[in-house]
Every structure is written in C-alpha cells, then in structure tokens.
Amino acid sequence: MEQFLIAIGVAILLLMLTSLYRVVRGPTVIDRILGVNVIGTKTAVLIIIIGTLSARVEMFIDIALAYALLNFITTIAAARFYQRQSQPVLPEVEEAEPAPSAPPTVEHPKTTGEGSHAA
Amino acid sequence: MAAVVTFCVMFAFWVVMSGKLDLFHLGMGVMASALVSWLSRDLLFSGHTKTLGGTLGEIGRFLRYAGWLFWQVVLANVHIAGLSLSPRAMERIDPRIIRFKTVLKTDFARFVLANSITLTPGTVTVRIQDDTFYVHAINPQAAGDLAGDAVGGPGEMERWVAWIFEGGKR
Amino acid sequence: MLLDLVVVVLMVCGLLLFLATTVGLLRFPDFYTRVHAAGKGDTLSTVLMLGGLIIYLLRDFNGETALTAVKLSLIVFFVFIASPTATHAIIDAGYESKVPYWTRRKGAGAGYDGPERRRQDRQI
C-alpha cells in the first residue's frame, strides 16, 4: 500500500510538472495564474500524501490547510492585480482651484465588450 | 443572536481542530472564538434575517440540494474529462457567453447559484453585474441546460436555489 | 482488503481526473476553455484523493484517526467553497481585461481578438 501511495505522489508530481508548461508558455499572464492555481491545489493533496507516508497526518493536515488557504488568497490577489494592471489608470480627480476653462471630464474605461450572444 | 451562533460554530470548529479537552485548551478556545465572533460579527450571518427554525429548514433543504449538486459535479467532471481526452475535442467545443437575469434577491443565494453553475457540466460563471449573470458555456447543450427553454427564464438550478433560500416551488 | 481496493479505486479515479485536467489545460484553444478544464477537474479530483486518504486512515479506527478524518473532511468542504470561487475570480479578471476569445464563428461578434489587446498582454 505504501508503494501505491508513493506511486500516486510521483504521478501527481509529474502531472504538476506538465502543468508547468502552461505557466512557462501561457500566452497571457492570466493563463500563468491559472496554471499556478492548479499546481497549488494539488500541492495540498501532495502534502497530505507525504504526511500519510510518514505516519504523521495530524501534523501535516495543519500545513495542508494553511497552504490551501494561502493558495486561494494568492490566486484571488493575483487575478485582481492582473485585472487592475491591464486597465488604463484613472486620471486623478483634482478638487483644488477652479480651472479657467471647462473642468476636465473623467473618462471611465469601457468595461464590457460585447462578447455575448444569446444561446 | 448572530454573534452567539457564530461563537458556537467557531468553538465547535476549535474543538475539532484542537482535539484537546483539558481546561487550558478549552479556555483558549473560548477566548479565540469570542475574539473572532467579535471581529467578524457581521460576516458569517450578514444580511441573514431568518429565525432559528427558518435557518434549520434552510440547512435541511441545502443538504438535499448538496446531494443533487454532488451528482452534478461528478457529471461535470466526466464531461470535461471526456472532452479533453477525446481526440476530436476541437470539433466538440463551441464556446459562447450567455447572459441571463436571475430572480434571486439576496447576495448569498446568488453566490450559491454562481458557484453551482461553475461546478456543473460545461458552464462557468464569468461575471455577476447586480442581477445579470454572464456565463461561459463550452457548448450549446450546456448553455441550454442552464437557461431552461427560454433564455432568461429560470433554469433547474435556479429553481433549486430559490426553493432553498426563498421558499419558492421546486 | 476490500477497503484497500476502495482506496485504490478512489485514488486512481482522482489521478485520472487530474490527468484530464492537465491535458485540457494544455490543449484547449483559449483561456476560457482552459478555465473549464482547470476549475472542474480540480474540485472532484482533490475530493476523491482526500476521500481515499480518509478511508486509508480509518482502516485502524480509533479516536485519533477519527478526529484526523474529520479534519480532512473539513479540507474537502473548504475545497468545495474555494475552488469555484477562485475559478470565478480568474475568469472574471480575464474577461474584464479582454483576453482573446476563441469561437467557431468568424467575423463580427468573434470576441476579443484585437491587435491592441495582444500588445497590452506583452507589456504586463
């Protein structure tokens, strides 16, 4: 049974290495984030398998849970950061002295393209 | 009231995690749960107005829904695995983004619906703008399952969620 | 013995689903369809593998392993909330920043595939 668990762990590791292709080559940054997320989720499973092999699961569960939580937060933060970086920065709204000409209008970036059509 | 329930849930979680039942650790657990239920008093049950009985009914209905949802998750995984391992995958996918308005009122019900859509075959929730859902469907069948007969009418899943949280008919 | 068989079946099913996830991640044409592969396969394969480990632990049943099994099922519960949410966050960010979109249709309505989008992607 132990050999079986080791084999499963090695197989997960190999598949994670394969997913790394998407992280290295992903045409857009968000593809890379997606690949990292997949690898991170599987790392939590791998940690627990290692814990089972070394017969200290109750210790490794804490590590796995902390890892899963931080991986979740990392993914959301990276996605948010990418989203903000890829949008044009809003001009600062000045509220100081009134300008002699018309006040500058703040232009909001267009957020939705029409990529949708009804099924 | 919400703070008390939060405290009980948090303390139960602490006991399960800790597994030590001596006075010192239980005391630490009481302090930790009290601190968290004060810090996050408006998080776990925010916008929740039901009575205790209503909440229990909600949980019971949700468990029945969870059984159905788990079966859908299995179907979804078989579907996507078949799709990505099939040699003719490129011919079998025809992605599109569909849009529909939901009848659900509360944010939490919308959250449950959105995550259910993400977990079920062939669809991923892309965006929620107020009551409008944008859903990416990998092929037209998946889109049809979601939206029912007419686009805009509630699909099967939406009826389930409405039944859980708003007592509608299933 | 029977329990061992159940463990093997569960773990191998999880591994197969993860294999399908990886293959989908590598060969699907655009970002959105890759999210489908990654988001769905991740959830059930994690759950199946953890389920297999829970049964493996519970073979020698006592109070301690029961508690460990409860903790592991908490991770399963967490995965069910977190995985679709993370999937949604990623695809929302991609849609918002107009990542190119693969579709069967040609011409008008073919989604975000403009040259200016490509240039921006390289900048980040």
Add this chain to the structure above:
Amino acid sequence: MKRLTLIILAACALIMLLAASDLPDWADPASPASSHLSPGFVEQAYEATHTPNVVTAVLADYRGYDTMFETVVVFLAALIIMIILRRTPHRRFCKILPHRPQRQGRDTVLKGAAQLIIPVMQVFALYVLGHGHYSPGGGFQGGVIFGASFILLALCYNLEFTINRFRERIVLLCCAGGALLYAGVGALCLAMGWNFLGYAALAGILGVSEAMARSHGILLVEVGVGITVMAVMVSIYYDLASGGDMREGL
C-alpha cells in the same frame, strides 16, 4: 547587463555548492551538531519546558533573543515600507476616499466566499498560534494566516471596508505592541531577578512549577510574535495595494 548578473550569480552558486560539500552529511550521527548539541536539547527540553515540540522550545526559549530580534526586524520592515510608500499626511490616517465605482455590484461571489471563509480562517490562525507547543506552528505562522484573513477581506470587499474595520492607527499600534509584549515578558523576568527572557521567573506570578512557567512564557511570547506579524502583513498590504494613499486597493 542581465547576462553579467547571471554569470556572477552562477559563480556565487558554484562557490556556495563547493563550500556546502565540506559540511557534514544530512543526519550524520557523527557530526558535531548531532553528537553534542542536539541530544542535550532533545533529552532535556521536555522536562525543562513542558513543551513536546522541541523546535518551539528552542525557538522561543533557548534562543529567545534571536526570535525577539527577528520580530523586531519584521516590525522594521513594515515601518520602512510605510516610510517609503505612505504619501498623505497624518491627519488623513482614518479618512478614505470612495472606492473606484465600476466594481459596484460585481463582487457577489467573492463576498459570499469571504463571509464563510474568513471567520473559520481566523479561528484556524488562533489555533495554529495556540498549539505551537504540539504541532508545527506558533507565532509566525498563526500571524501570517490571521493577517491573510484581513487581506482576503480587503480583496473581496474593498480596501475602504477593511480600513474602516481595522484602522491604520490600530494596525501600527499592534505592530509595536506585539514586539513590546515580547520584550515586556523578558523585562518582567529581569525584574523578578532572573535573566532576561528566563521564563522560569514567571513561576511565582502564575503560581505553577518552573517548567510550566517556561511553557506559559513561550505561549505569551508567541502571542506577541503573532500580533506583530499579523499587523505587519496588514500594514504592508495597505501600503502596497493602494500605492501609499489608502484610497483604493486591488
């Protein structure tokens, strides 16, 4: 330039690998560390400190000075990032301009998940902090998870919501307070006539045996570390996510 950097780095790595080849092997029973130092700690630590996890005993008791100054380094990192990035004067510490408008009504899913996950995550962080004596964990890990829960709150709601709930003034007070708690425990031991950070001095105050007092002293110190690390995480996030003006986060 990039190539030159790579060459220098590769050379440094080579030198370090050469140096590392002279170190004793992993888990070599004949190495000085394993033959003199470790057995002493492994054999005595439990009787002396009532702490099953030897790593925690070494970290917070035998090498208490080291950990205290690590905490101070973390605190300094937060201060320096604030000095570099923070842009507005002090009177605006608590006043925030509204969040960028186009995300209104868009965060339903993230908010729902945050509602469910954040309280559980905070209890988990406190559990990790409190059970450093038995399992891997302690002040640094618990503090990081607790701080991350506030970062999740800021990501899923918005920065304004988080700052209103956990103001910058309180964050900075926590940063300093945690380090002060650590040093204060040490100073209390000094005042009782023992060495600095000799927790056995607390036995008289707490009314327990000396070994138990060392165990409780370790816990107190870990709480101090946890508070500092948590507040430092939040403070760094506030500064980095908003570019220093506390107006809008990610």
